[in-house]
Amino acid sequence: MRPNNRSKDSLREIKIEINVSDYAEGSCLISYGKTKVLCTASLDEFVPPFLRNTGKGWVTAEYGMLPRSTHTRMPREAAKGKQSGRTVEIQRLIGRSLRAVIDLKKLGEKQIIVDCDVINADGGTRTASITGGFVALYLACKHMEKKRQIKEFPITNFVAAVSAGIHNNAAILDLEYEEDSDAEVDANFVITGNGKMVELGFTGEESSFTEEQMNQMLALGKKGVAELIEMQKNVISHNG
Numbered sequence: 001m002r003p004n005n006r007s008k009d010s011l012r013e014i015k016i017e018i019n020v021s022d023y024a025e026g027s028c029l030i031s032y033g034k035t036k037v038l039c040t041a042s043l044d045e046f047v048p049p050f051l052r053n054t055g056k057g058w059v060t061a062e063y064g065m066l067p068r069s070t071h072t073r074m075p076r077e078a079a080k081g082k083q084s085g086r087t088v089e090i091q092r093l094i095g096r097s098l099r100a101v102i103d104l105k106k107l108g109e110k111q112i113i114v115d116c117d118v119i120n121a122d123g124g125t126r127t128a129s130i131t132g133g134f135v136a137l138y139l140a141c142k143h144m145e146k147k148r149q150i151k152e153f154p155i156t157n158f159v160a161a162v163s164a165g166i167h168n169n170a171a172i173l174d175l176e177y178e179e180d181s182d183a184e185v186d187a188n189f190v191i192t193g194n195g196k197m198v199e200l201g202f203t204g205e206e207s208s209f210t211e212e213q214m215n216q217m218l219a220l221g222k223k224g225v226a227e228l229i230e231m232q233k234n235v236i237s238h239n240g
Contacts, residue, residue: 002179004033008172011162011224012124016135016235025112026140028235030132033176034122039132041140043149044111057107057154059137061094063087063129065118090126091116093199097130097159097190098137100198106154112140123163123177130161130190131228138236158193158232162224164217166209171216173224185209189221193229 006012012033021027026041047058064087067073077083094116114137116129137155144150165175166185175183184207190198200221202214 002172003176008170009220009223011174011227012176014228014231016132016231018135018139018235018239024136024140025143026136026138028132028135028139029119030128030135032122032124032128032131032174034120035124035128035176036118036120037125037128037132038115038117038119039129039136040115041133041136042113042115043140043144044113047109047111051109053109055109056104057109058104058111059095059098059102059107059114060111061091061098061114061116061129061133063091063094063116063118063126065121065125069118069121090129093126093190094129094133097161097198098133100190101134101155101157101159101192102137102141103152103154103156106150106152107141108150110144110149112137121177123175123180127161127163127174127188127190130159131232134159135232135236138232139239142239157196158229159190159198160225160228160232161188161190161199162221162228163188164220164224166213166217171213171220173220185213185217187214187217187221189218189225191222191225195222 015031017029020029024040025043114133118125164187165183167179167183186203188201
């Protein structure tokens with residue numbers, strides 16, 4: 001039996017609270033069960049040097065875990081003087097995922113920085129960051145459109161992410177930490193609203209896996225992302 005008596009194909013309780021920051025152009029607090037991530041999208045009038053005078057904008061992301069987001073306090077990475085490889089990997093994943101659904105030409109020579117700060121970690125922080133980061137990005141673009149800072153709305157599709165895995169020889173959706181730490185296989189899926197794949201990742205943590213198991217996890221991932229995108233659409237539609 002899974003924690004909270006979830007079925008194998010069920011998401012955790014998902015909550016998305018929007019406009020939680022008074023200052024960011026777009027923001028939300030997203031929860032995948034006990035995992036909570038604050039996502040803010042901020043407008044920067046300057047693009048990276050490689051995009052200057054190209055007419056194209058940029059979307060990038062930064063990711064971090066607060067010291068007491070885990071069971072014991074972890075030192076701030078700033079205190080260490082550098083980011084961990086895990087942090088760099090995750091924020092690059094978030095940035096790639098968000099750039100997959102925005103027309104950078106319509107953004108113009110502006111940059112949007114999406115910050116994803118993990119308040120509480122219980123598995124799935126990267127997938128929650130992508131799903132919440134998109135909501136923050138969408139709201140920021142709507143804000144810019146209302147302020148006439150862009151001529152055309154640049155978002156081309158929705159995008160969300162979820163995990164799946166093999167645990168006790170069974171394929172399950174949206175692993176929380178208790179399951180993730182003990183899973184034989186771990187997978188992450190980033191998929192758009194029209195079903196196109198942005199990123200798929202399968203890792204045999206303790207064992208190899210079959211093509212049939214891979215397809216089972218993919219089917220769960222597609223189902224979970226479809227449900228998450230419906231939640232994104234619902235919360236955004238209430239933003240006015």
